[in-house]
Amino acid sequence: MMVFNSVSDFDKKLMTSEKTSSQFYFSRWRGGSFIYRLVGLFSPWREGSYLLQWAEPIGMVLIGLVLSLAPFVSSSLVGVLLVAGAGYWMLLTLSDRDLIGITPVHLLVLLYWGIATVAVAFSPVKAEALSGWVKLTLYLFWFALSARVLRSPSLRNWTIALYLLVSLVISVYGIRQEIFGVEQLATWNDPESELAEATRAYSYLGNPNLLAGYLLSAISLSISALWVWRTWLQKGVALTALLVNTYCLYATDSRGGWIALVGLLTVYFLLLYYWYRESLPPFWRVWLLPLVFTFFAGLLLAAITFVEPLRLRVMSIFAGREDSSNNFRMTVWAAVFEMIRDRPWLGIGPGHSAFNAIYPLYQRPNYTALSAYSIYLEHLVEMGIVGFTTFLGLLVTISYHCWQKITRLRNLNRPEGFWVIGAISAIIGMLTHGLVDTVWYRPEIQTLWWLMVALVASYYPQIDSKKSNII
Template sequence: MVKTSKKMQTIIPLCLAIITCVLLFNIPLKLFILIFGGILVGILSIYNINIGIAISIIGLPFIPDELSLIFIIFLVGVFLFNQLYREDYSIRGSFMGIPIIIFVLAIIISTITSTNPTGSFRDLAIHLSALGFLFIIVNSVKNKNELNVLLTTFTFVATLVALYGLYQYKIGINIEAKWVDKASNPDITTRIFSVFGNPNIFAEYLIMSIPISISLFWTSKKILKKIIFLLTSLILTIALILTFSRGGWVGFVFGIFIFILLVEKRLLLSLIPIGIISVFIIPNSVLNRIMSIVNLNDTSNSYRIRLWKITLDVIRDNWVVGVGFGHLPFKQTFETYIRTMPTYHAHNTFLEITAEMGIIGLIILLTMLFVTYKYSIKNLTKQQDKYLKVITAGLLAGLSSVLCHGLVENILYMPKIIITFWTVIAFIFVTIRLSEKCDNVRS
């Protein structure tokens, strides 16, 4: 098996080199550079799957969704191919994987039984690809150093995305009128969205990233690294503020509360004076935006409340198995209830899942999340390795932040956010496995 594997590692790059030479003389230069870059990325991923994982994380915010999904599928194929030619073939599994498997089966069945199977397939393909990415991360990251490299890559990429958002604020980029109710928020002229096209979607990405950056700052021993991750955390937080996403702000505060609760409970008391001082120093535009959260006359709030009421009607009529997995079956069904209010999703992840997959789908999702939190916190509380403890807390805080935001947005709608969501869960699974490994070594 080992000899065969070595032969394949020689043959594949050789074949790719021949193909590259042929292409060079038959296609335009720009297209050749694109293809050559793709081939190089492919070779690096074959050489080391962790390089491919890092490249996927780097490219996710910037390249088209279709390319991200194709590359992830390619990585899954590379991983499975490598496993077949390994003498020590093994796939890591645990009890935590069972709810994921059940969830996969549920979304496949919900796609088959959907009111619009073709429409459901879009979301099915995205989720299966993202779950495939989870699978290779869990089975490829073998130690703390590899995990740290990927988390650092994730943080730097998020910071780069945030910096582009800050540039948008500096130049005063135009925004859609529906993003701000001028009657409630007269001072807001710009909401940044970076590469995500929408401030709320950008906020979802940021609130999963900030706790990771903070946890890397917390665990860094060298002063230079602490300064670097302090800067990334500040840049990401400023970008979140400038999205003016109220759901993102609430999710972020909830995530930080979870982080402090898991890492250092004594800091909870410090949140009170910080909150009081903030009232006097934050700009009026931010303060007014915060106050508008409870303003039912705000157009965004009134729109969501009306949307939720109609979604509850959809759920009431399809409460067992839902209308079918994905936003398209929901959209088509929703618009049979009211034609003057077109929408793409329910602006609430849990209502959306219930409408799509019924109460059974909601129970499966909540069970999967419960198992993830249960085993993560169980390992965290008994963990003596500071790095793994803080990193786990940061990942759980990021997951908690976006789930909290999910009360007012459908976080499982845009491909980039879906992939990031499952990537964060993948990292959580890795920390649990590494924690168990540390426990076995000590025992």
């Protein structure tokens, strides 16, 4: 990576201030922490271990296995890999001399886990809630391991490249389904609509909405790769991934996925504008945003007007209960609101098993559901107002953290900042999709969600004021 020999005095002061305040905060915490005393327990053994000289690359292998296999194998096998990753992270932590890389994002994640633990204790279905808590804990270990491994720029690039290549395999098969047709595994279209017999691509994931959620991160990171990767071959792979994944997402006919893509691209362009704003001529600083958004709004309007399948799917969003999918969600939401009303503070406990145990007591006849069909309502059901507030606090922390790092990396003119832009845009896309669906909780999406959060958190220890460099 390039080394910058000089940094402005402002950047030096900002980096030194951040490092000093962070050290002060954590020194107070670790002074009375029993858990912190366990860190370094196996450090003498690690110093003599040949294998752990390659600690981070081995972690990247475990991460790569999850990314490579999650779309193709059962959730049970993914769970086994997550258990292996959790064990490996604990081994590394116990063999470290210091607890490195802990960020405010980590602390909010820990608080989020703590609230989920309390929710289990007060759950009316403790056994089912405990099952969901175990799964959540594995995902958070996955986050911790990913945040550690992604601190390395080379491992970060390899991990993202692997994910984009896997997404290409997924998308190519999905596009093949769109072209040649494929058996629809469920009634995904309103049987009374003109699109009742239309094909919706689902590739290897078995569900078009799940496929759409999976592709959001790939689209966002492929845009970033166009800026970060340097060779024409790398940029060609990134451009191919962007075009193929975008078309495949369109082929899913997922209305939530389409809306999420609009949100993702809007945030990405706003951050892109912020990145280049100071280098733009005065005219473009004022008019670039209005002109670009007007152009894309016109392009979208023309597509809706002249592409009939697209128009019919978009119009169904505003059909209310006349569309069967809308009606189903609204009916489930009515029951979910009653569940929230009865247990408002800590909910029923995490996981779909707890939801499946309680929801039948509230469901309307013939409206069986496996989730709340909104990740925000799901949080309120599972962890109550306390857990939902903690989740919002985590999102605010992630956003603030992203803004700090994007600003810092922009001031240093480091293209790695586009990975942060790609991560936060993907997070916004998944949160937008989560307004009307809960594929966010599936392993294929949940691992990507925490990978994006880890990508953001991995930049926190990257600024080294002594070396005036990002390592």
